[in-house]
Amino acid sequence: MKKLRFKKRTRAFFYRQADYVAKNILGDYLTLKNKKQILIGRIVETEAYPGINDDASHSFQGRLTPRNKITYSQGGLIYVYLIYGKYWCFNIVVSKKDNPQAVFIRAIEPIQGIELMKKRRGVEKEEKLTNGPCRWTQSFSIDKSFLGKEIISKDIFISSPANKNFAIVKAKRVGVDYATKSKDLPLRFYIKDSPFVSKK
DNA sequence: CTCACGATTAGA
DNA sequence: CTAATCGTGAGA
Numbered sequence: 375m376k377k378l379r380f381k382k383r384t385r386a387f388f389y390r391q392a393d394y395v396a397k398n399i400l401g402d403y404l405t406l407k408n409k410k411q412i413l414i415g416r417i418v419e420t421e422a423y424p425g426i427n428d429d430a431s432h433s434f435q436g437r438l439t440p441r442n443k444i445t446y447s448q449g450g451l452i453y454v455y456l457i458y459g460k461y462w463c464f465n466i467v468v469s470k471k472d473n474p475q476a477v478f479i480r481a482i483e484p485i486q487g488i489e490l491m492k493k494r495r496g497v498e499k500e501e502k503l504t505n506g507p508c509r510w511t512q513s514f515s516i517d518k519s520f521l522g523k524e525i526i527s528k529d530i531f532i533s534s535p536a537n538k539n540f541a542i543v544k545a546k547r548v549g550v551d552y553a554t555k556s557k558d559l560p561l562r563f564y565i566k567d568s569p570f571v572s573k574k
Numbered sequence: 575c576t577c578a579c580g581a582t583t584a585g586a
Numbered sequence: 587c588t589a590a591t592c593g594t595g596a597g598a
Binding site for chain 1: 579580581582583
């Protein structure tokens with residue numbers, strides 16, 4: 375059996391543009407460690423939010439609010455926000471300082487810590503543990519405490535397998551029809567035929 | 575201060 | 587298909 379080799383993503387990767395990071399992070403593994411648990415998921419679906427010129431982005435036309443302030447930092451930080459009063463959306467800030475771009479993690483594939491995920495989600499089916507932006511964050515207990523944390527740390531980081539072999543599907547982003555100008559841009563990426571992507 | 579609404583989800 | 591549920595942001 376061939377040994378899987380992984381390389382931790384470093385800061386420079388997150389300095390790239392949102393669409394580049396969103397696409398290239400597919401197939402990577404997200405690891406979250408706390409005192410006694412390790413949760414790992416394989417990223418299967420992402421969206422790019424390029425910022426200033428994207429009327430779907432929170433930072434469209436340079437809008438800067440207490441909520442999205444962190445996206446104006448350098449790439450590699452975590453941007454979480456509450457949606458519908460109960461769910462947490464998880465993004466990675468990318469690009470350079472004062473260029474407020476973000477990559478939205480929409481779905482992952484459960485790899486490790488599945489029992490804890492089942493407990494937190496209250497469902498048994500593995501396909502339903504993490505197949506949505508606010509489902510996987512429930513499995514991982516993502517909340518406001520993650521805002522501004524480094525995605526390049528010992529507690530939470532992303533690593534890339536040496537070999538990736540899958541087809542990538544490009545599509546328009548989900549749930550941004552309010553963005554009259556950019557709603558149909560192909561900024562959603564997912565691994566073809568993965569049973570763990572969010573459904574539409 | 576008021577108030578409409580959301581990068582969603584669960585359930586009928 | 588609709589309700590849930592409340593922090594957030596825009597405007598008075």
